[in-house]
Amino acid sequence: MAVRDPGERLLRRRRRVWSYLVLVGLAVFFLFPLVFMFVSSLKPDGQILSDLGGWRAFLPLGDISLRNYAGVFDRVPVGRFLLNSVIVTVAIVGAGLVVNSMAGFAISRLRWTGRGVVLSVVIATLIVPFETIAVPMVYWVSQLPTLVLQHGQIEYDFGWLDSYQVQIVPFIANGFSVFLFSQYFSTIPTAIDEAARIDGAGWFTIYRRIVVPLSGPAFATVAILTFLPAWNQYLWPSMVVQDESLRPVMVGMQYFFQDNTAWGEVMAYTSMITLPVLVVFLGCQRAFVSSVAASGVKG
Amino acid sequence: MTAISPPDTRATSVAPSSVPRRRIRADLRSERRAGWAMVAPAVLLLAAFLIVPVILGFVLSFTNARLVSPEPISFTGLDNFVRAFTADPTFVRSLLNTFCFAAVVVPAQAGFGLLLALLVNQKIRGAVAFRVIFFIPVVTSIVVVSILWKFMYQPDGLINSFINSITFGAWQGTAWLNNPSTALAAIIVLSIWQAVGFHMLIWLSGLQTIPEELYEAARIDGAGAWRQFRDVTWPCLRSTRVFVLITITIAALGLFVQIDVMTQGGPVDATSTLVYHAVRMGYHQQQIGYGSALSLVFFVLVLIVALVQRFLTRDKD
Numbered sequence: 038m039a040v041r042d043p044g045e046r047l048l049r050r051r052r053r054v055w056s057y058l059v060l061v062g063l064a065v066f067f068l069f070p071l072v073f074m075f076v077s078s079l080k081p082d083g084q085i086l087s088d089l090g091g092w093r094a095f096l097p098l099g100d101i102s103l104r105n106y107a108g109v110f111d112r113v114p115v116g117r118f119l120l121n122s123v124i125v126t127v128a129i130v131g132a133g134l135v136v137n138s139m140a141g142f143a144i145s146r147l148r149w150t151g152r153g154v155v156l157s158v159v160i161a162t163l164i165v166p167f168e169t170i171a172v173p174m175v176y177w178v179s180q181l182p183t184l185v186l187q188h189g190q191i192e193y194d195f196g197w198l199d200s201y202q203v204q205i206v207p208f209i210a211n212g213f214s215v216f217l218f219s220q221y222f223s224t225i226p227t228a229i230d231e232a233a234r235i236d237g238a239g240w241f242t243i244y245r246r247i248v249v250p251l252s253g254p255a256f257a258t259v260a261i262l263t264f265l266p267a268w269n270q271y272l273w274p275s276m277v278v279q280d281e282s283l284r285p286v287m288v289g290m291q292y293f294f295q296d297n298t299a300w301g302e303v304m305a306y307t308s309m310i311t312l313p314v315l316v317v318f319l320g321c322q323r324a325f326v327s328s329v330a331a332s333g334v335k336g
Numbered sequence: 337m338t339a340i341s342p343p344d345t346r347a348t349s350v351a352p353s354s355v356p357r358r359r360i361r362a363d364l365r366s367e368r369r370a371g372w373a374m375v376a377p378a379v380l381l382l383a384a385f386l387i388v389p390v391i392l393g394f395v396l397s398f399t400n401a402r403l404v405s406p407e408p409i410s411f412t413g414l415d416n417f418v419r420a421f422t423a424d425p426t427f428v429r430s431l432l433n434t435f436c437f438a439a440v441v442v443p444a445q446a447g448f449g450l451l452l453a454l455l456v457n458q459k460i461r462g463a464v465a466f467r468v469i470f471f472i473p474v475v476t477s478i479v480v481v482s483i484l485w486k487f488m489y490q491p492d493g494l495i496n497s498f499i500n501s502i503t504f505g506a507w508q509g510t511a512w513l514n515n516p517s518t519a520l521a522a523i524i525v526l527s528i529w530q531a532v533g534f535h536m537l538i539w540l541s542g543l544q545t546i547p548e549e550l551y552e553a554a555r556i557d558g559a560g561a562w563r564q565f566r567d568v569t570w571p572c573l574r575s576t577r578v579f580v581l582i583t584i585t586i587a588a589l590g591l592f593v594q595i596d597v598m599t600q601g602g603p604v605d606a607t608s609t610l611v612y613h614a615v616r617m618g619y620h621q622q623q624i625g626y627g628s629a630l631s632l633v634f635f636v637l638v639l640i641v642a643l644v645q646r647f648l649t650r651d652k653d
Contacts, residue, residue, distance in 0.1 A: 053460060056455065056458060056460060057460070057462075059455060060455055060456075060462075060466045063452065063455070063466070063470065064466060064469045064470075066529075067469055067470050067472060067473055067529070067533070068469060068472070070481075070484050070485065070488060070529075071472065071473075071476065071484075073484075073488070073494060074480075074484050086492065089492070089493065089494055089497040090497045090500070090501055091501065094494060094497075136377045136378050136381065137378055139374040139375070139377065139378070140374065140375045140377070140378035140379070142374055143370070143371045143372075143374040143375040144375065147367050147368075147370055147371035147374070148364070148367055148368070148371070149367065149368040149369075149370075149371030149372055149375075150368065151372075152371065155375060155379060158379075158382075158387075159378075159382070162382055162386050162387070164638070164639070164642060165386060165390060165635070166586055166590050166634075166635075166638060168590045168592060168611045168614075168631070168634065169390070169393065169631050169632070169634055169635040169638065170386065170389035170390055170393055170631070171615065171619075171631070172393065172614055172615065172618035172619060172624060172627040172628050172630075172631050173389045173390075173392040173393035173396050173624070173628045173631070174385070174389040174392075174393075175403065175618070175619060175624070176392070176396065176401065176403060176624045176628075177388060177389050177392055179403065206381070206385065207381075207384075207385035208385075209381055210377070210378040210379075210380075210381035210382045210385070210386075212382065212386075215378055234363070239366075239370070240366070240367065240370035240371075240374070241370065241374070244374070265475065268477070269477045269478065269479070271477075271478070271479050271593050271596075272592060272593065272596075272615070275596075276615070276619050287477060287479045290479060290480070290483070291479060291483075291596075291597060294483050294597070300487055303483060303487070304484075304487070307480040307483055307484060310477065310480065311476055311477065311480050314475050314476070314477075315472065315475065315476070318471075318472070318475045319468070322468050322471075325471070325475070326467070326471070326537060329534060329537045329538070330537055330538070330540070330541035332538075
């Protein structure tokens with residue numbers, strides 16, 4: 038670096054101070070609602086309202102307790118809602134990793150008739166927002182066959198409404214995940230496959246024993262990108278799940294919110310389902326950031 | 337969408353000539369079978385839960401189908417579309433609201449996101465921390481965000497208390513969500529607040545692909561900060577720009593959760609949107625055929641937007 042004259046250094050320092058002022062202002066803008074939410078969840082309703090006028094709205098002062106949280110648990114089976122959301126999310130992410138990575142493997146590393154067509158169709162599915170198919174899909178899943186255990190016998194029935202599978206199965210396959218996997222897999226040298234073939238390994242073994250272990254970053258990216266929408270599902274379960282025992286957290290919260298004006302408890306509920314995601318995010322923010330950046334290659 | 341052909345990474349691999357022909361053929365056959373078998377689960381699931389619903393939605397749009405109905409479904413031609421545009425003022429209002437929302441959110445969110453990306457892309461201490469902070473609303477559920485902001489927008493809520501105290505009581509604020517002239521604007525603010533961090537990251541990954549040498553060259557030519565932005569940064573961000581604009585537009589046209597949680601389309605349809613109205617008719621009123629027709633209108637809009645933006649941004653620079 039060349040030696041700069043003092044005037045320029047002063048200019049640079051002034052610019053840096055301005056940058057920090059703007060950044061801090063923006064940080065306040067992005068954080069104040071969440072700070073307000075967490076702080077309010079600890080206060081009785083009367084105090085939340087009386088604190089609104091000043092800085093105390095953002096500070097955990099006064100009558101601080103976890104009573105609102107206990108209130109939420111008393112009023113609704115929120116533990117059950119959390120469990121439902123965990124089941125649905127784990128199933129979508131887990132099954133999605135297997136199904137989409139196998140498809141990505143077949144598309145990027147195997148030669149078979151129809152491969153080009155399949156890849157084009159997979160890419161084309163990316164343009165369809167879920168909102169466009171939500172209404173016909175309700176009709177569609179209400180017609181699908183299902184197996185039920187009745188009087189010790191397995192019987193046919195129709196309609197997937199009010200079940201776990203209706204919340205899980207439609208979201209397992211994901212065109213974008215297939216695309217990301219096939220992109221990543223095609224960077225692994227194919228000479229490895231040749232060698233394994235000569236040693237007598239089947240294609241599935243090559244996928245499972247060689248390609249999957251070498252593709253940790255791709256799996257992490259897809260897991261992160263599918264985790265958030267699965268956890269945050271709202272429109273779909275609000276249409277297809279009426280049964281309270283199958284309800285996921287987001288829909289449960291909306292019901293709770295609709296017939297409740299106790300803001301302290303509402304804030305306790307929202308805090309409760311935000312905190313775990315926030316902890317996961319802050320714990321692996323680097324992986325989150327690079328996953329989102331990877332999603333920018335789309336289009 | 338550009339045509340993408342599968343990466344033929346194995347094109348150069350030629351089997352050694354000593355291997356008998358029959359074995360090569362058997363090997364190819366097993367490879368083909370393995371390919372089909374491994375792609376089958378994803379393809380079947382996509383067919384069942386994406387392609388079939390798209391086709392079904394298209395077909396149902398021309399029928400009077402209801403979710404639960406004793407009468408058989410019958411084809412009604414274009415009746416649903418005629419009804420939407422001539423006999424359903426809520427639909428027309430919803431369409432206008434959706435356009436209005438997108439017209440504000442797309443430029444505002446894209447521009448704000450770029451500003452944030454430029455700020456956190458500076459080589460200053462703490463840039464990563466600020467990047468994380470700006471991204472936090474993105475990982476917060478939009479349902480949570482909607483409830484939280486509804487609380488803050490209450491007539492005696494945080495926002496009005498704040499306005500009251502910084503103007504020393506001179507301005508009282510309003511019941512933001514109950515006032516037809518402010519409700520949509522209020523929803524625009526929280527929507528940008530929630531989603532802008534995502535596009536900051538997309539812009540940022542675009543910024544980081546720009547080679548530093550270009551800026552050095554520009555500086556040597558005496559370009560100031562603005563000239564560097566206009567002549568280096570902006571042209572280099574072309575493909576990022578297309579992506580950001582398309583994703584924000586499609587997301588904006590699909591506005592639903594905020595409406596469902598905060599206003600249910602009110603007051604007097606001031607915040608009803610295309611998707612909200614489609615769900616209201618198709619699901620809540622069980623008119624699957626009509627709801628499908630409204631969803632199809634939304635889908636056509638998405639396709640038009642994608643095509644128009646592709647067209648406008650094709651090799652301009």
